[in-house]
Amino acid sequence: MNNHQPEISSALFTATVFTRKKQRMQRIVGIVFGIMAVAILIPLFVLVTYLIIRAWPSLTWDFLTDVPKNGMRGGGIWPALVGTIYTVTFSLLIAVPIGVMAGIYLNEYAKDSWFTRIVNMAVVNLAGVPSIVHALFGVGAFVLFAGMGKSIISASFTLAIMTLPVIIVSTTEALASVPRPFRTACWNVGASKWQTIRTIVLPNSISGILTGVILQVCRAAGETAPIMFTGAVFFKYVQRGDFFPYHLNEQCMALSYHLHTISTQVPGVPEPMLYATAVVLLGFVLIFNSFAIVLRVYMRNRKKW
Amino acid sequence: MVNENRVEIRNLTVRYGKTISLHDVSLDIPRNKIFAIIGPANSGKTTLLKSINRTLELESGSSVQGNITIDGREIHEIWNVYELRRRIGMVFPLPVGLPLSVYDNVAYAPRMAGERRRKVLDEIVERCLRQAALWDEVKDRLKNLGTMLSGGQQQRLTIARALSHSPEILCLDEFSIAIDPVTTMRIEDVLVQLKEEMTIILVTNLVQQARRLGDMTCFINKGRVVQVDTTEVMFSDNPGNQLTYDYVRGVFG
Ligand SMILES: Nc1ncnc2c1ncn2[C@@H]1O[C@H](COP(=O)(O)OP(=O)(O)OP(=O)(O)O)[C@@H](O)[C@H]1O
Ligand SMILES: [Mg+2]
Numbered sequence A: 001m002n003n004h005q006p007e008i009s010s011a012l013f014t015a016t017v018f019t020r021k022k023q024r025m026q027r028i029v030g031i032v033f034g035i036m037a038v039a040i041l042i043p044l045f046v047l048v049t050y051l052i053i054r055a056w057p058s059l060t061w062d063f064l065t066d067v068p069k070n071g072m073r074g075g076g077i078w079p080a081l082v083g084t085i086y087t088v089t090f091s092l093l094i095a096v097p098i099g100v101m102a103g104i105y106l107n108e109y110a111k112d113s114w115f116t117r118i119v120n121m122a123v124v125n126l127a128g129v130p131s132i133v134h135a136l137f138g139v140g141a142f143v144l145f146a147g148m149g150k151s152i153i154s155a156s157f158t159l160a161i162m163t164l165p166v167i168i169v170s171t172t173e174a175l176a177s178v179p180r181p182f183r184t185a186c187w188n189v190g191a192s193k194w195q196t197i198r199t200i201v202l203p204n205s206i207s208g209i210l211t212g213v214i215l216q217v218c219r220a221a222g223e224t225a226p227i228m229f230t231g232a233v234f235f236k237y238v239q240r241g242d243f244f245p246y247h248l249n250e251q252c253m254a255l256s257y258h259l260h261t262i263s264t265q266v267p268g269v270p271e272p273m274l275y276a277t278a279v280v281l282l283g284f285v286l287i288f289n290s291f292a293i294v295l296r297v298y299m300r301n302r303k304k305w
Numbered sequence B: 001m002v003n004e005n006r007v008e009i010r011n012l013t014v015r016y017g018k019t020i021s022l023h024d025v026s027l028d029i030p031r032n033k034i035f036a037i038i039g040p041a042n043s044g045k046t047t048l049l050k051s052i053n054r055t056l057e058l059e060s061g062s063s064v065q066g067n068i069t070i071d072g073r074e075i076h077e078i079w080n081v082y083e084l085r086r087r088i089g090m091v092f093p094l095p096v097g098l099p100l101s102v103y104d105n106v107a108y109a110p111r112m113a114g115e116r117r118r119k120v121l122d123e124i125v126e127r128c129l130r131q132a133a134l135w136d137e138v139k140d141r142l143k144n145l146g147t148m149l150s151g152g153q154q155q156r157l158t159i160a161r162a163l164s165h166s167p168e169i170l171c172l173d174e175f176s177i178a179i180d181p182v183t184t185m186r187i188e189d190v191l192v193q194l195k196e197e198m199t200i201i202l203v204t205n206l207v208q209q210a211r212r213l214g215d216m217t218c219f220i221n222k223g224r225v226v227q228v229d230t231t232e233v234m235f236s237d238n239p240g241n242q243l244t245y246d247y248v249r250g251v252f253g
Helices: A009-013 A017-058 A061-065 A078-109 A114-127 A131-145 A152-176 A180-188 A193-201 A206-222 A255-264 A271-302 B045-052 B081-086 B102-112 B118-131 B151-163 B181-194 B207-213 B242-248
Strands: B005-016 B019-030 B034-038 B062-070 B088-091 B169-173 B199-203 B216-221 B224-230
Touching: A017 A271, A061 A078, A061 A271, A078 A114, A078 A152, A078 A193, A078 A206, A078 A255, A078 A271, A114 A152, A131 A152, A152 A206, A180 A193, A180 B151, A193 B102, A206 A255, A206 A271, A255 A271, B005 B045, B005 B199, B019 B045, B019 B199, B019 B216, B019 B224, B034 B207, B045 B062, B045 B169, B045 B199, B081 B088, B088 B151, B102 B118, B102 B151, B118 B151, B151 B169, B151 B181, B169 B181, B181 B199, B181 B207, B199 B207, B216 B242, B224 B242
Parallel strands: B034 B199, B034 B216, B088 B169, B169 B199
Antiparallel strands: B005 B019, B005 B062, B216 B224
16 A cells, blocks of 8 residues: 555664764764863862872861961961951852842843843953952952951952852853743733742742852952952961951951962971961862852752753 | 723734734723634734733833723723733743642742632632643642643643632633643633633634634734624624635635
8 A cells, every 4th residue: 555655674774874973973072072071080189189198297177276376387277267268258248149139130120221231241241350450449449449448348348349240140140041931920920020030030040049159259268369458468366266356347367368478478388288278278169169069969959840 | 881891902003123013903802701813823912912911011122002901991001010910811822830839830829919828729729720620630749840740731730820810801822732632622611611700812723712612703914903703703604804714714825
């Protein structure tokens, strides 16, 4: 009856030159990309083990909780650790609310106009500005113009200015990943924009927003330039293990700046101490990064559509 | 005296940027009837529904001219637009389960209007899921995610959500494209019962569905109303308009 239909078998069970090529490409791509993925692991692994081995003699609990002694050549890093926690925390308290609200406005409320396009462009460009430029801006705006002087609060504002653009961008990206039909469905049943954001959009983008924030925590902790001129100090005496040693209008020590000074300004610092300071800074960053990773895994498992 | 028409549209023109999607449309949609709208793709049917519940103004670049009144009140003057949208149930062709549980999907609208009492919500959820012919399939998994239902089930969930705020006008836009024929029939039966309580606007690509359900039928083409009449006349051998005759018989352009 159906004599005109071509045989299916011949086409499916023989490999043509073209399909062979396709499959070879598939394998090559898999291997090359796999190597790349492993290749970025190696430097990180080597770096961390090298640092830990060199730092080992100094890596003690005392090192974390003690104050520097002998003109930075002994003791620990407590004041710098607390200082970093101070500046990072206060910069977050400033940058996160502003950044997240700005991101929500840009993605959810702003109509597409030349003005919002300029704002968006400005934000993206600001995200690429080098930290030393932010530092100079911080000196001009906060230390001098606003009269805050060199202080924790100036340093925090400078770090906040530096981290804001990326927080805004990652917020808008996270919000934009929630499909628009969810929003229209809510509007159609009489939910306001804010109700829609609160009940549907934010719960499904919060992990993305937090990931962006955490990555900025790492940046704020690691950068030296923005705090160097605005609030970091070479040495400050505090009590060992004191959690509240600083006032906000005082200068403080900070890990990144401390590492910079003891490795370039102070002669004769024992090598393990240098490496141990680096390990603590790196540990700070890695701990926060692993938070971000856990969040992202959690988000993927919770993916609701 | 109560106005016989629930919705009156006068000289409605809708533009998206420069493209005009509706040209000078005027329609009277009678109370407690099923008003079917048919027309080829791109003719502006969905746009018409969006302008009735004023979600059109949330689309970028849209602009509206003309008047729409519901029960004699001009909707563009309404201040509480959320209440307006709650009076209108809206079902669009693509099924959208919100990323919430099945229960929360249906309870969403009442909650957004401030209803907190568990008992009331329970009743609403069960009633609406029954009306959307979904209750039997999901009654044991109300806690499961709405987005994990099958496409057809999600579409019925969308219908249940549209009914959950007890609308006075129900707009259905090709509601049955993702639903199997048997279930479609069950929902159609529900619609016929529902018109006792509400006015139903049914946009459909299935001409036969318009014929089965519509009291009135309106044929729209390229953003203009070609003909509005009772369904009997529209589907008769002599509807009085060649375009209508051709479209209804599927020999259109
Ligand atoms: N958000 C929008 N932005 C720009 N143009 C739009 C938008 N929505 C619809 N249009 C345009 O309006 C016209 C009418 O579209 P509409 O969706 O109302 O057609 P329809 O009759 O519902 O078609 P279908 O039967 O395919 O659903 C189309 O030309 C479409 O391109
Ligand atoms: Mg449509």
